[in-house]
Amino acid sequence: MLSDWILSIEGTPAGHDAALALALAAAFLHALFGALQKGGRYDPWTSRTAMDVAIFAISTPIALFVVPWPPAGLWWVLLGTVVIQFVYKALQGATYQRGAYTVVYPVVRGTGPLFTVLGAGIIFGEVFTATQWAGVAILIAGLFGLSAYNLAKITVDRATLAPALGLAVATGFLVAVYTTWNAFGIRSMADPFTFLAWFFMLTSWDFPLIAALRGRWRRPEASLVRLGLTGAIVAFGSFGSIMLATRLDSVGEAAILRETSTVFAALIGWVLLKEAVGPRRLILMSLIALGAVVVEFGG
Template structure:
């Protein structure tokens, strides 16, 4: 992994944590994901004419990814409805790197070297520390934890599917555009069916925030897909999940959640893991 690729993924991590915080801050999660999905689809529609059409080999992966992303969005909405941002977000994101490492080894035959493995493990230990700290002193909210864990597994699933698909597509931009065009309109259609004439009045007070979140979402995942064409899936996934640290900081700044010394130690472990992954590159 080169410094340029690592920088792109770190920017994606910060951007991803930001749009998740925006979505969490909109209390009606159906409205939040309607706007994020719709905003992403609008950005994709604007960019698609300037991107090449993905190759035929990539379309089965695009369709599979849309299905997994829809499951991910449903579970993420449920976890935000049931739990606190500082608890469910780290768990959802922290499960993904190790799961991606296993899936990539089994299905893509990417077996990380010694430095990469060490980097993924060290970074995952830091990410797990943030997740455990978010649960400290609380009675476990099992439905929220189950939704967050399911979210993490769907993240791992679409990461591997898209990692293969974008490499076969021949165009990172075209792949992300068509992915968001196909999946981004599903939740808005569901919301329009469920809320009918009330939807637009409900959207108006939060429209700017939500659409901005959609723009952030396409930026974040577009950077990740580009990185997956230039590095192995496991270290990209581990580096991407530094969004947990950004999410913890956002939780402290905007949701008044305590950051604390354990999260500082966890952040140091993540930085050490990044160093090991860069050493491998």
């Protein structure tokens, strides 16, 4: 079984390499997930609701009938996950609604890893070397530089940028909270896929329920159904990959590597959302990638 293989390489060099691959996969998929929620013909709330419906429909039978059930003594971890994930999703949706994707996304991703590294040090006893901290500084400089450059250039959503940037910082803090909490959760359960299946099931009912209570349910268009299914598959890959990476290896390193998602986000914004990418942005994106490389090989 896949879970047996995950457990067999945990804490080994093979586990470290697998965590690296999973974190980079999560970076690309997370950027794609953000673009799916932000871009297209639907507002971020509608997009996320459609994705959550699909996530719930797929994950529920797996959680109930395929993977082992969570131990009774760890239900409090899942309850905390539900609360944290809801607050994160609400902040993320509000951020995307008010700010241009290429401005707010780097702020979210730049704030998150710093808090995550600090939290991983306190909770899991992880220690970064001086070289790795230099890598963190390079990556964050690239992220916030990219956001500042995009802020100076964009002509849309400028009236709501101030609150959007404040929400982006708050969302980044919640990224750190859920990353650290979920790392604790997936490490606490014997079978990592138990946590993953129940995570997806329990954190995907909130937006659909809110939409129902607000009378926003309607017969979905075919395009919205496709968006929901696509987003669900991407979410499984994105969140599943990063949580498995934190089970296999360092939480802080996985969090930093995931922030290369901003490079992927800029490319997606260029290709799919038709947002311009110039030489200065390419340099800043290279700084982000360089910072991640320094963190990975500076340990």
